[in-house]
Amino acid sequence: MELVGTRTKTSTRRRGLAGLVAAVLGLTACSLGDSPGSQPSPGADQVAASLASALEEGTIDGLPLAGDASRAELDYQQATGAMDGLVPEVSVGAITYDSAGTTATVELGQTYSFDQGDWEFTSSATLTWTDNQWLVDWNPTVVHPQLTSTTRLYYERTQADRGSITGAGGVAIVEDRTVYKVGIDKTRVDQAQQDASARALAALVGVDAEAFAQQVAASGPQAFVLAITLRQGQVPPQIGDVAGASALETTLPLAPWSNFADGLMGTAGEATAEAIEAGDGKVVEGDIVGLSGLQAEHDEQLRGSPGHTISIIPRSESQLASLPPATPDASSSSSGTATPGAGSSSTQPSASSSGSSGSGDEQLLFSLAAVDGTDLETTIDLELQRKTEGVLAAYTGELVMAVVLDRQTGAILAAANSPVEESQNFALTGAYPPGSTMKIVTSLALIRRGMTPDSLVNCTETAEINGRVFHNYNGYPSAYNGMIPLRTAVQKSCNTAFMNASLDLSPDELRNAAASLGIGMDLDAGFDAFYGTVPTLDDSVVRAASAIGQGDVLVSPMALAAEAASAASGHTVVPYLLTQQVPASTGQALTESEAAALRDLMGAVVQSGGTLSQMAGVLDGAKSGTAEYTNDDPPKTHSWVVGYDDRYAVSVMQYTNNGGSIPQDVVTALLS
Structure with missing residues (x-):
């Protein structure tokens, strides 16, 4: 039963009783004004409002009803029981009275709301003045004017086809792929054998045997109890030897292989209780929804909108047999005959609002076609992502992250972590101090103060x-102490040169320079991403530390790749993933002359004598860095390499530097 999701927008548009009473007072007064003195009984507006509220609540239990109240409630439940919990919003229209003022006819405007449009119609109810009170003379035409005592409403919901997630060139990344639901069908195995079968299947597919056996035991006698969902080709052939084991073929939106960019793409599956609750009536049990990553962030776009059909169908024989005959004191309208000429209509021209679907007791009243989800277009290069994941797969015992950008546009072509964090997305969302890679940002701030690569720094x-006393890194060549060109300070990565120079910077110059290189902006890019933070720095000690990538500066590997892309391309580059949501820089634009100076500095790093001279021929320009992140003695450090070639900008980080050359090795493998 699709009990939760079928409420759609009606669940947010329900009216309270007090509001309905107020709404109908004016209508009642107008109707009575035409026949002064014709109403010896009080107005029927309060009971009319109660009836409208009851229809919205999905029960008429408690209404003041004429005749057999229990029969009326059963009749109502039969008439609406196949609507799967869908209820209308109801407004009270005109109330008219007979000449004696003892019978009132109430118009009820009913609206069923869906994403694609509303179904609207008007029904009516008769109220009678009996024993000094108004009573509702129940009739199924109150629910819909074309219902009779032998028919009911029937609602059917059709799930839309889910959109795909595509990569560069429109290549499908996440799309419907064949999977198999593997479990125990309790109808195909004797009860005495069920526990043993559950444990045997659990062992074959690698799930907890005790938990699965308990789940099988607790399920109903007709249940299919799911153990695991497997991709095509992963189902063990031995399940055929397990009594009651079955593999049911279906489809799920999946990437081309397990764990492909799963921290980024995320997963989709049958709606959880949490997803149903968060769906605000648009998600029901059995729907396929995004559960994480892009699948969840853009679930509404990918999921589309379900189709809806409402028909009149016959009541079942058992229903008719259970409904007692109408009591003699019910009004003449209790026969349930449809009102002549009554009909229904939709406010949406695309919806079908009439037509026969079978016998005389079957009729299509309303339909809306499902609107399939639309594809989500990303910039991911399928082959480059595959290569990146393959390179990082070798680092099973430590966290290594890599991001590759199109150096000209900032399109994210690949982003991955080593398998130790396979379900995370730290390459795009992590927040880490950048270490000496920040010296490129500081250099830009100094260039904007009039320096050139040949300007001397101390x-x-x-x-x-x-x-507070700061030092250069252990092993810094003393021959390069003193007044040296800015180019040499970057090439040899002299900490003190940038700290001394930072004393002349105003509090916001470092932040502004970072923004010009795509770092430190708060942007809505349509995916979970961290572009970094470079706060305004009033404290000279913190500003000095930030000038060499410590202090309060934090970046992600993605954000740091933007630094290299901006320098390489000659303009500010902001990384983006979604082709229809490209964020714009909010910082001062980087000029080509500024970028040329940065390329001079980064080029020196890969030349003879530079800290990354071993990468000459792999990168055209680069910067290495280490960043302390603990208070140990010696402290633990991150290790970075950021750079560019003629096509790409790349950023690689090793979370815990072990003194090796992992970031350099990863860059070489990616760009070779």
């Missing part, structure tokens, strides 16, 4: 900032 052995 690379002292130590730098004392407001009483």
